[in-house]
Amino acid sequence: MKFSKPLIKATLIRRYKRFLADMMLEDGHEVTAHCANPGAMLGIALPGSTAWLSQAPEGSKRKLAYSWEIVETEGIKVGINTSLPNLLVAEALEKKLIPDLSAYELVRKEVKYGTNSRIDFLLEGAGVAPCYLEVKNVHLKREQQAQFPDCVTERGTKHLNELARMVENGARAILLYIVQRNDCLGFSIAEDLDPLYAQAAREACNNGVESICYQCNVQLSGIEISTRLS
Numbered sequence: 001m002k003f004s005k006p007l008i009k010a011t012l013i014r015r016y017k018r019f020l021a022d023m024m025l026e027d028g029h030e031v032t033a034h035c036a037n038p039g040a041m042l043g044i045a046l047p048g049s050t051a052w053l054s055q056a057p058e059g060s061k062r063k064l065a066y067s068w069e070i071v072e073t074e075g076i077k078v079g080i081n082t083s084l085p086n087l088l089v090a091e092a093l094e095k096k097l098i099p100d101l102s103a104y105e106l107v108r109k110e111v112k113y114g115t116n117s118r119i120d121f122l123l124e125g126a127g128v129a130p131c132y133l134e135v136k137n138v139h140l141k142r143e144q145q146a147q148f149p150d151c152v153t154e155r156g157t158k159h160l161n162e163l164a165r166m167v168e169n170g171a172r173a174i175l176l177y178i179v180q181r182n183d184c185l186g187f188s189i190a191e192d193l194d195p196l197y198a199q200a201a202r203e204a205c206n207n208g209v210e211s212i213c214y215q216c217n218v219q220l221s222g223i224e225i226s227t228r229l230s
Contacts, residue, residue, distance in 0.1 A: 007052035008025065008052065009052055010033075010052070012050075012051045015041065020032055020035060023051060031066050032064060032066075034066065039139075042140055044078050052069055052220060053067060053069060055067075067081070070220070078180055079139070079181070085180070086109075086120055088224065090107070097225060101133070101174075104123035104124060104128065105124070105126065106125065108122045113162065117162050129171050130171045131173070131174060132163055136178070137180065145188045146187045146213065147188055147190040148187075157194075160201055160203075160209065164207040164208070167209055173210065174210045177212070177213040177214075178215075179229065182215050182218060182227075186229055214229065
């Protein structure tokens, strides 16, 4: 996925109210950027960090002209926009870049299922069971491990339980974790940050829900899925 225009370098002043971040541009102007990330952003929202912003097209009716896309931490560029992983996965599915999912020919997005839920992708193909694919954004790194979640996620726990029910009904169900950084050696659940999610993840795994994790190459020109993490 390529950014449509060059990103704008800035310095993070503060992130607040979850979805707002004050930034200082290189020309000295202070702006407020939209932060499309509802998580805690542990370790990647430190004041003084270098950030890169996208800018809305001229004439846009958006309230905030800038959106926060990337932050630099310990010399590593990390994508913070939680709306991007679904776009990255859609691109990867189209190009058959995820071997576990290459057998599926039909991809549908945002399909209703379970109890008042929507699955990110419903995959279907001849001779294979339908696959319910839920995508989760990951940016937390501790030690050498990418970890999810970075705060309590009741919605994430609900998704695990819904996916387990799909397996009971004869379908395939997968949690696909997309790590928007490329400096991790493995993946694990952050049990200390959300014990209920960790328990639900174990139960879902025991009930046949699969878990796959890929990290990304994050560059100022764009972000793409790269290597699989164990």
